[in-house]
Amino acid sequence: MALGRLHESASVYQQALQFAVSQGEPLPAGTVDLYRGLSELYCEWDDLDTAAHYLTTARELGKQAALTGWQHRLGVAEACRKEAQEDLEGALALLDEAEHLYVESPLPNVRPIAALKARIWVMQGRLTEALAWARERDLTVDGDLSYLREFEFMIFARSLIVQYQNTGTAETISEALSLLQRLLQAAEAGGRMGSVIEILVLQAYGHAARGNTTEALKSLERALTLAEPEGYIRVFVGEGSLMAELLERISGPGGRLKAYVHQLLAAFGRHKDARGPAIRPGSGQTPRTEPLVEPLSARELEVLKLLGTELSGPEIARELVVSLSTVRTHTQAIYTKLGVNNRRTAIRRAEELNLL
Template sequence: VDAFGEVATSLRRSGNLADMLGTTIVMADLLIQQGRLRDAQRACEDALRLAAEQGEPVPQSTADLHVAVSELLRERSDLPAAREQLLIGQALGERASLPENRYRWFAAMSRIDEAEGRLDDALDALGAAERLYRPGFFPEVRPLAAMKARLWIKQGRLGDAQGWADSQGLATTDAPGYLREFDHLTLARLSIARHTSDPQAGSLDATAALLDRLLEAADAGGRAGRVNEILVLQTLAHAAAGNTDLALRPLARALAQAEPEGYVRLFLDEGEPMAALLRTAADEGIAPDYARGLSAAFVREDDPGASARPLAETLSERELHVLRLLATELSGPEIARELYVSVNTLRTHTRHIFGKLEVTNRADAIRRAEKLGLV
């Protein structure tokens, strides 16, 4: 991260904007691995502002930056805004994207489809990503084949997912390695799903041991983003084995680390087992505001028309988008331009947000939103 940050600064000073934008995408990927979602989004949005200032022709990699922002918005569960970013990138055309990055548009769309419950559409999008995939200069640490296996697991196609694991030569006894970390986490997901569908098929001891080794390696490497996922899987494994008390221990750490960065889909993507654990965590006083906010988000997903208790219920996706921009250093007119709305429309959104958060100014709204894990 330090090296790419220095390179990006040097390229910017020398006027090499195209390469600076491409470097920013790589740096954002690394920041996400570190669990630094805010820094990643800030880097991408700063780069997009520089690209906009240049005007036509649109610099190469501009579309790729919109894809990167889309993935960050998806993690915050602002799905309409995430899709909007992809459509903006698509409208810019292939000239605004590096050839080795074009598959990422479809991979990001797949993740949005998955979050919206359209698993068949998600698989179709991954198929398109596979057809476009070209090896780049950097290792692929989130392989498309493993992403497909995760969708099969969600669909209950455990035999297909096991076929993928066998083809990759994966085993719960493997030593951890960064380049296979995503694969091993996918294998752990498969093991948990198998145990859930048939608890008599065997224990999860080997899977728990694998997750312990992966956690140690990710901690040592400073990969807090991966640590968060491992903690979530440890939580689900303990819960699947009937050990709720043990499950709350990694969940408490995951909530503590995820709350400042505004993670949402990290938990929502795990479905009802995680929803139940979050309710228990809130009752036990474990990050209660954050856990309740996430629980309310589950309610909103299951029934978008339902009244979702204090705040998560009341803020629309558009208002959440505005709230996130209010948490930046952008001025009101700059936020209005970012949203393609008038200043008066922005004021209306802001007034509604303040009322729902029970605050009277921007600073208090940001503090309230941070406490609740919304920004």
């Protein structure tokens, strides 16, 4: 995820799963984490139904094999889904449980559960607790940066931005933006494009909070350019209404990037009680009902019809005798053309356009 190669990661997970299944029963212990990894990818793509499917499969496998050490990782993945559903209390409860179940691993934990909890505290407005966590972790604006603590420093910068929004202290936002610039340079030097995207989004948020819309849009446009090929959704939508307002002010991008912005705005609309894509309260706009600018291909229509069934992604792939990555490519194209970002919404939009 830190490298930003979401599609490649999904392909590797799928190939590893195919190999694991081909070995017969019992499945290798690592199979649970393959399903968990896929759930996290689909959560970022905002396909929460598919994420839930993979999580359920992972949990069932873990129980059947009587494995240990997997419960806390699944708890973290489920918390991601709860957060995407805007159930912050539910996400926090799952992280508390995951923290209790945590089993030390030889692999470095670059997204500690405590940092994930602090991120939710910031979202809930519990800034005192978030800043106390930062002090406990000895996080400072001029601290030594390393990949292992990169995520923690990002949460700290987020805390400082929100603190500025609460107090208006100019020094606080300057420190936050300075820290983010250092983080950006380190992530770029390490080739961690996933981290670069997250940091750029935070930069945009910080500049916007400061009232510097020009700089905010510069950071946002670069983040969009990097994120579009991999289909990132949650990294933008999770930032809330301020990010939606910035996206609506993006001007100039054409082609795929323009379609991507529309897709993100549609996701914002879906997460705000389906009030419609790219609609801001009081804007005087109405939801789009015009025909598609680019029609669906015959193959995309086939996939769309199957999306309207109870079949899962892997089952659709088997039905069409294609790989899951091919189904995913068609699905992303369908979502983009329909201006949606969710299977259920795609079907509703298709019905409105008499495509089914």
